[in-house]
Amino acid sequence: MGDIVGYIHSMEGLIPVKTFQKWVYKIIVSNITGMKVRVTFWRDLAVDYSKKLQMCQIVEITGCTGGEVKFQFDPELKGVIAPMELHVQALSTVKILGHFDIATASPGQQLTWEPVSTADCLSFKDKPITVSGYLKTEFIVFKTTSGIPLAHGNLADGSYPLCIQIDGYKPVTPLEKGSFVIFNGKIEKSKPGSFFLRVDGMKNVVVDNNRPKLSLKQLKSAIYPPKKLGPEVEEVSSQKRYQEDEEKENSYDNEGGKKMKTD
Numbered sequence: 001m002g003d004i005v006g007y008i009h010s011m012e013g014l015i016p017v018k019t020f021q022k023w024v025y026k027i028i029v030s031n032i033t034g035m036k037v038r039v040t041f042w043r044d045l046a047v048d049y050s051k052k053l054q055m056c057q058i059v060e061i062t063g064c065t066g067g068e069v070k071f072q073f074d075p076e077l078k079g080v081i082a083p084m085e086l087h088v089q090a091l092s093t094v095k096i097l098g099h100f101d102i103a104t105a106s107p108g109q110q111l112t113w114e115p116v117s118t119a120d121c122l123s124f125k126d127k128p129i130t131v132s133g134y135l136k137t138e139f140i141v142f143k144t145t146s147g148i149p150l151a152h153g154n155l156a157d158g159s160y161p162l163c164i165q166i167d168g169y170k171p172v173t174p175l176e177k178g179s180f181v182i183f184n185g186k187i188e189k190s191k192p193g194s195f196f197l198r199v200d201g202m203k204n205v206v207v208d209n210n211r212p213k214l215s216l217k218q219l220k221s222a223i224y225p226p227k228k229l230g231p232e233v234e235e236v237s238s239q240k241r242y243q244e245d246e247e248k249e250n251s252y253d254n255e256g257g258k259k260m261k262t263d
Contacts (some may be wrong), residue, residue: 003062006031007100014050038085063092118160132182133157134214163196178213182206
């Protein structure tokens with residue numbers, strides 16, 4: 001039998017299955033030491049705990065059976081979670097011990113949020129970082145199957161856009177397009193393969209009202225996605241890229257004009 005104590009790092013939602021179990025509910029639990037374990041609930045337990053459990057809750061789960069993780073269905077999780085998952089049984093116990101603050105690595109120890117630009121933020125995957133910029137889009141709010149409100153939007157620093165996901169979103173702070181906002185979070189990778197900044201709650205969102213809003217024209221200029229930069233890779237500025245694009249367009253126009261005249 002397997003036991004684990006940790007906080008709920010992510011949820012895969014309540015999913016119907018075409019077997020006698022009818023429902024499956026999966027969460028990933030982290031013990032803060034770097035190890036993450038998937039915990040699976042079936043049938044009535046899946047329905048029950050999908051309503052009770054929330055992101056970042058500290059849980060103690062005991063009396064589980066073990067099973068092999070089938071990474072062919074979740075290849076992006078290979079190397080991220082343990083190869084063995086826990087299956088909650090009828091006699092298993094699930095205790096909610098409290099709420100884990102992502103800004104606290106251990107009791108009394110505060111994480112250091114490192115300021116990073118959107119241009120090279122992907123080099124800091126799974127590390128606590130601070131990213132600031134202007135809101136390129138309005139945030140879209142929706143709820144997960146367990147009722148947790150999430151908000152998705154895009155941040156831009158004038159050159160690069162970055163997707164932001166706020167877990168446990170609350171409309172306490174107006175997030176308007178063009179506003180300058182500071183986010184604390186960690187870069188993660190979604191199932192489709194795109195990178196985003198996961199922010200734990202509105203306590204890690206700060207709107208700087210002292211800065212003027214960016215115009216829509218300036219927001220549209222942020223079209224180049226951030227890249228992973230090596231230590232010896234020289235970053236090409238967006239202004240230089242624009243100049244190169246304009247030179248190409250002008251050369252095409254000139255060639256086209258010459259052909260029109262000769263015809």
